[in-house]
Amino acid sequence: MSKILILVVEDDAPVRNLITTTLKAHDYRYIAAATGEGAVMETASHNPDIVLLDLGLPDLDGVEVIRRIRTWSNVPILVISARSEDTDKIDALDAGADDYLTKPFSVEELLARLRVTQRRLALMQGSNPQPSVFVNGQLKIDYASGCAFLGGEELHLTPIEYKLLCLLARNMGKVLTHKYITQSVWGSSWENDVASLRVFMATLRKKLEGPPGSPQYIQTHIGIGYRMVKIE
Numbered sequence: 209m210s211k212i213l214i215l216v217v218e219d220d221a222p223v224r225n226l227i228t229t230t231l232k233a234h235d236y237r238y239i240a241a242a243t244g245e246g247a248v249m250e251t252a253s254h255n256p257d258i259v260l261l262d263l264g265l266p267d268l269d270g271v272e273v274i275r276r277i278r279t280w281s282n283v284p285i286l287v288i289s290a291r292s293e294d295t296d297k298i299d300a301l302d303a304g305a306d307d308y309l310t311k312p313f314s315v316e317e318l319l320a321r322l323r324v325t326q327r328r329l330a331l332m333q334g335s336n337p338q339p340s341v342f343v344n345g346q347l348k349i350d351y352a353s354g355c356a357f358l359g360g361e362e363l364h365l366t367p368i369e370y371k372l373l374c375l376l377a378r379n380m381g382k383v384l385t386h387k388y389i390t391q392s393v394w395g396s397s398w399e400n401d402v403a404s405l406r407v408f409m410a411t412l413r414k415k416l417e418g419p420p421g422s423p424q425y426i427q428t429h430i431g432i433g434y435r436m437v438k439i440e
């Protein structure tokens with residue numbers, strides 16, 4: 209199996225070195241860029257498997273870099289941002305980023321996110337992109353019949369809960385923003401109704417809860433959105 213190639217985009221040299229050293233130590237191949245223009249160019253010429261993108265770059269806005277890359281590529285993009293840049297993070301996810309890391313982050317955190325992204329990459333490259341049955345751990349969705357099951361038991365979901373579950377399932381591994389979810393499920397007029405979304409998510413999660421100690425299928429990203437986690 210060929211090694212995963214990662215493009216590291218970071219203008220801060222010490223942070224860039226920390227990341228590339230970590231990647232090297234864990235058997236990843238990497239290339240690096242220090243500017244937004246450089247990021248777009250490297251993505252086009254080297255076709256990396258994953259892009260690690262710092263949002264605060266000297267020339268182009270990181271969100272603009274994502275928009276440009278997304279005009280031709282679906283490469284998973286993991287954004288790196290400072291704690292103060294929450295809005296940028298949301299804009300980045302809305303522009304097509306897959307996940308984010310907040311600075312300062314640990315090496316373990318970086319590696320964990322890369323593993324999540326690699327699993328998502330493997331799913332994207334799967335032979336059947338639109339399977340009629342979704343399975344994750346004890347959770348099963350039969351899209352054709354419109355039914356969902358947990359451990360073989362049918363889940364009694366409202367139409368909105370079912371739509372939410374399918375949206376998260378189809379994007380497993382990816383963080384979906386509140387705005388993206390409300391737009392997809394209700395249309396644009398609901399865009400800012402995060403309070404209602406929280407209520408529906410709470411009832412959905414309750415129904416997805418198994419016995420104590422069971423895995424959590426849906427992860428909350430406070431102030432940002434939700435993600436369906438792949439159960440090992």
Ligand code: CA
Nearest residue numbers: 219262264265
């Ligand atoms: Ca920076």
